[in-house]
Amino acid sequence: MKAHQADRFATIMLWIGALSIVAILIAFLTLILGRGLPHLTSEFFNGPDGVRGQLFNSFYILFLSLVLSLPVGLGAGIYMAEYAPKNKFTDLIRLSTESLASVPSIVFGLFGMIVFVNMFGLGFTILGGSATLALLNLPILVRVTEESLRAVPRSYREASLALGATMWQTLRKVILPTALPGLITGITLVAGRALGETAILIFTAGMNVSRIPFDVNPLAAGETLAVHLFAVKSNPLPGTNADQIADGTAALLIIMVIVFNICLTLPSRWLQRRQLGKNKM
Amino acid sequence: APTTTTPAPSATSIDKKTISAAGSTALQPLVKLAADEFMAKNSGVQVNLSGGGSMTGLNNVASGSIEIGNSDVVSPEELKSAGLVDHQVCVAPFLLIVNKDVKVDNLTKAQAADIFTGKITNWKDVGGQDLKISIIGRAASSGTRLNVEKIVMDGKKMTDAAAAQDSTGNLLTGVAQTAGAIGYIDAAYLKDTVKALKFDGVAYSPETVISGQYPIYSYEHMYTKGEPTGTVKAFLDYVMSAEFQDKNVEKTGFIPVSKMKK
Amino acid sequence: MDKIVVNKLDLFYGDQQALNNIGIAMKERSVTALIGPSGCGKSTFLRTLNRMQDLIPSVKITGQVKIDGQDIYATGTDVVLLRKKVGMVFQNPNPFPKSVFENVAYGPRIHGETDKKKLSEIVETSLKDAALWNEVKDRLHESALGLSGGQQQRLCIARLLAVGPEILLMDEPTSALDPISTMKIEELISELKDKYTIIIVTHNMHQASRVSDRTAFFLSGDLIEEDVTSVLFTRPAKKKTEDYISGRFG
């Protein structure tokens, strides 16, 4: 029968499609990890050209940018999902938030450079980089928050309000806990993008590190791993082992992203399971 | 008593704890070395560095948000009014490089200019094999490109057909893996994955530059807003110090200013 | 004594009228059933009684709804307090994704109760009143989502009783349940009517006749007829009511 043949053919094609997606990914990972892993020695981290400082800065800048953007992003997302009346104004906010998510990051970088580096006089520092990165995070956070809150069944909201809870009580005790796994996934996404960001940080956070190890001074220089990778790839001084450093850094970045994903998704799965209860589903 | 020769920077001249320098990516590795050593000598001082391109450095130093702007080019007219002061810190020679398959070792100035303007498109026209020439250059705004256009091409423009990379590293990769490719880089970054050409019969070496035989080079600049004082002055003094110039400038492939005649 | 008095109530969704000049009164400690075909406005009417309908942006309401003599649509009405007093059970059981205990303790907690012992007491009494205690007393700290549909619905009733309402609004509380669970809920309603004023929406006319004292018949936004249940089902005054009732059994 024709339908049967078409079905079998399509199934094979879809398997091939899926396998090629996985193959591309595996090719990327083996290429990058294969070239980079051998260089990940303790010398690579702690030696004279070691990336210990960059590794620290990557997380420190990520952390600061989240500290700056999370409260505002969550707040705005909550407002859009739970309070905002449907009108032109909220439509406009939503529209601009979404369109901003696709503006090239270098534009944020220049904006940050003019505002934070120049106008606020922060110079090329961890703080300037984090503040600019926070701008990049904001639209994604607002969107993710709004979406995960909207995914919470209406019935929870109604049940709580019908018991005489205020909106704030309903949010804090029912909606946010239920939306938490979605929020965590969203934050993972934001973090992944922030860890890999270069264009923004070149113009705001600088390209060297503080000479004090693990310097938490937000006005120290803030080169991150991704920027470091960019820098050694761009201007590899002969005599330094620039290529090895680049390969190792690329591998380290990917490992970081994988670890980050695992660290954030496992607890969120656990949370989800706990919420759904032991007995069912 | 003060002398005109550069004194070793003394701790007394340190005023600011943190100074920033940004700009040219070509110069950045050298400044980074200087900063590392300067910081090692002056504990408590932090030199923050960034790249972003020569104009990024000049714009920021002109607006006062950083102390030092690193540049491959002389500050443009627009920024003159900001009172920028030029410090020439070293000489950067440039090289014409080709893919290793190319069977040409030397280009005359006229040949090079014809290649870069797009007049000559095959290596056989300059004594090589029958192979199409692929130019891989730098961006229109790059200092390296401006210098090559000025010195090699007498101010003529590079052809549009040239591919461009935004950094020396990517350019080297491109030339190394493209048959018939030619490009130009800061001599400091030469790798053995590509072949350097002689220019008008002269091979590049620091000596041929110093003696004036090899003409493709330019000065690297560090700009300050007004005359430098305190930490900034100490840092610039360190960069100009015989210790740094002799040891590191040469080691990294640049040429100390003091070595230049004229 | 009349607990609820509704007067000239109109409700619009945007331009579309969904309730049309409704007037009805409900006695304290009685069960009123609302029946009528799908889309006639039963749920809409029910939800005007605790102002849940306010949550829908396009809704416009005119007329009066008096509870204990106070117009709940008067300005200055405390909606949160109102909803505490006028509780609601929904068509589909909607426990929170929390433990059984936390579900019932939710109301008292948000209304300021923090004492652990008191909370435990309230939870126990409420679950007993909702005829659920025996089935869940050993799994108070397991997720409420693990309960069966009928148990979940009784849990929602217990959760409601825990905040001490005076009026219970029930919107087709058994339509998602099997017959045995349905029976249990119906029994529960009969017990609760000694303490509470209950209004129940139902599709099932058997159910209406089993549980309610009075029945109101709605048809496309109009309240057609309202009477003692046995009277309405056996000797309806209006032709439309009769048609509907007989159609059902036809």
Add this chain to the structure above:
Amino acid sequence: MDKIVVNKLDLFYGDQQALNNIGIAMKERSVTALIGPSGCGKSTFLRTLNRMQDLIPSVKITGQVKIDGQDIYATGTDVVLLRKKVGMVFQNPNPFPKSVFENVAYGPRIHGETDKKKLSEIVETSLKDAALWNEVKDRLHESALGLSGGQQQRLCIARLLAVGPEILLMDEPTSALDPISTMKIEELISELKDKYTIIIVTHNMHQASRVSDRTAFFLSGDLIEEDVTSVLFTRPAKKKTEDYISGRFG
């Protein structure tokens, strides 16, 4: 003549047994009703008859289901053909998000019909057979989602008739509908039984007695009793059946 014969049918969801040694036979052109409390396995049983249950990964089935004398679980059975022959109507009306016409034409199209005129004919006959033609003939090319619930359910029946099945499986086809729509569907079933073998799951015992020739009572995975409908409802042989029936009306 027996259209369907089920023999020693066991079904497991993972380790949990949901059907236990079921044996039953159904005559051609008859209506069999399946009743029983929620979770007793009615839907599960129904869905073994067209192998829809195969779609759930954890399911294991043993025993025999013979349709027209052929074991449908024998290897080599063409499931697609089987499902064409054994059609299914679901609890909630589930039209595709396409036009009325496209919904009905869907089945013939996937089975290879491309001729426009023939398709139109099939659509018209099917809609007429499903007693929907008059209501939708002027809006054949509007979205099916704009129809009322009862209309949607009849549309699903029409969509099914269009592929020319011999057996109709109906899983609580009226539980989501209002009484008037329910009545129409029940009438339709009575008409269809002249041509098709029908098996209907229902919660509503009135409905079972109104539409079916025979009724089967399920309880926690067992088929307790199966008999002529009037006999089963008035003189059940088994105590469990009697308890259930009386409990329902209690």
Add this chain to the structure above:
Amino acid sequence: MPQRKSWVYYNDRLSRYLFISSAVLVSLIILCIIWFVGMQGLSTFREVSIIEFFTSSKWSPDSGKFGALTFIAGSIGTTLIAILLGGPLGLAGAVFLAEIAPPWVRAFMRPATDLFAGIPSVVYGYVGITVIVGLTGRLTNSPTGYGMLAAGIVLAIMILPTVISLSEDALRSLPRTYKEASLALGATRWQTIRRVLVPAASPGILTAIILAMARAIGETMAVQMVIGNSPRFPDSLGSPTSTLTSNIVMEMGNTPFGSTWNNGLFMMAFILLVIALIMIILVRTASRKGAAR
């Protein structure tokens, strides 16, 4: 206890104000960025004619030529290639995950595809110049391999996670009943996918495609490494050209702030913003149409 009550109300009101002010702050920031980029960009037209900017492909700022057509075409071209390659592949992956994959395959593949999104774009570019340009060079018979095809391939890979995850969500959020209804009518799995599931999920899939386009058109670092960056209308898919983003990043750092050249680059950023805005509006209409059905 009126005391406690008032606390409850106070909290409720306070939180509401906090949320509103966050939303206002976010929109202010966003408007600031848009205003900044827009003002800076539009001032280009004090010295350059609008017509020249949009219709000329001659970009030679130091001889006063400011035609940005090449870059606009380059951006659109690479994005289209990316969608043509990555769209179908991603959709196949989504259909596979939603309908075909055995659970254990899905459990592994879904997070794996999310990994694509976590790879920094510099790394994509790096793989691009070391592997992909060699390939495109051979394919298009061009010496360098730099060009729209190389950029399109890199972008096609980069947009995979967006296409896959959003389309899969759209397919998964369809009511199970569609699938059951179709199968129960005797349709094969493929017929069900092609005639019912994909059409029913099409608003969601369209959203995925458009958001992927927005992602592709805004990508900078990776594109810049493989596009060739020559400000010239390409003769083939394998000859060097430029996109809006690649040209911005190439020239921004080396042009004086406030110069016409620099303003022209901001204008390009503004064009990107406008293109993104148009795409989002398309998404909106698509999903609204879906909801209306």
